[in-house]
Amino acid sequence: MRRSVVDYSLQRRAVLADVYSGRTGLYEVCDASPYLSRAAKYHGQATDESCPVCRKERLTLVNYVYGENLGHIAGQAKTEVELARMDAMQDEFSVYTVEVCRSCGWNHLDCSYVLGAEPAPGGRKRRRAATE
Numbered sequence: 001m002r003r004s005v006v007d008y009s010l011q012r013r014a015v016l017a018d019v020y021s022g023r024t025g026l027y028e029v030c031d032a033s034p035y036l037s038r039a040a041k042y043h044g045q046a047t048d049e050s051c052p053v054c055r056k057e058r059l060t061l062v063n064y065v066y067g068e069n070l071g072h073i074a075g076q077a078k079t080e081v082e083l084a085r086m087d088a089m090q091d092e093f094s095v096y097t098v099e100v101c102r103s104c105g106w107n108h109l110d111c112s113y114v115l116g117a118e119p120a121p122g123g124r125k126r127r128r129a130a131t132e
Contacts, residue, residue, distance in 0.1 A: 001087075002113040012108050016052050026053065030105040036062065039077035040100040051101035059099045061110060067093030083115060092116040 018024035030053060032040075044060035051057055063078050069091045078086065083095060097110045 002115065003118070005111060005113040007111050008109045012110075015108065019053065026104075029053065029108075030101075032100055032105040032107040036098065036100055036107060037102055037105070039064075040102050043077040043079050044100065045080060047099075049099075051104060051106050053106045054101060054104035057101055057103040059101055059106075062098045062100055064096045064098065065093055066096070067091070067116070069093070087115040090116040092119060 015024065015029060019026065019029055039062045040060040044062045047059045047061060049059050051059055063080070063083055065076060065078050065083070065086065066074050067090070070093055074093075078095075086093070092114055093116045094112060094114055096112045098107055099110045100107045
């Protein structure tokens with residue numbers, strides 16, 4: 001179950017308004033890295049929404065996971081099926097969803113949310129202060 005959802009659609013709208021008005025160049029917003037483009041190809045989820053910049057291709061959503069207890073998988077792209085499996089088996093972790101156009105390179109953070117087992121109330125691990 002998704003918790004602490006943050007939607008970045010207002011920021012997206014502002015960026016696109018700047019692009020359409022000419023205040024921001026295409027080179028500034030169509031700058032997807034090769035890693036992001038590859039992740040969109042192999043781990044992404046196709047949408048029905050066309051790219052707001054080039055309008056040639058449908059956008060792809062890519063989910064990246066981050067968390068203290070994820071170890072070597074932190075920062076990796078995951079499919080929806082993998083996220084569902086991780087949600088049932090992992091401690092709390094964050095998911096960042098990026099929309100990508102594989103044609104022109106448009107990319108923008110779509111949303112972020114938290115998955116995984118919620119920490120027990122009052123069960124936080126406290127770090128001890130270093131003593132001399």
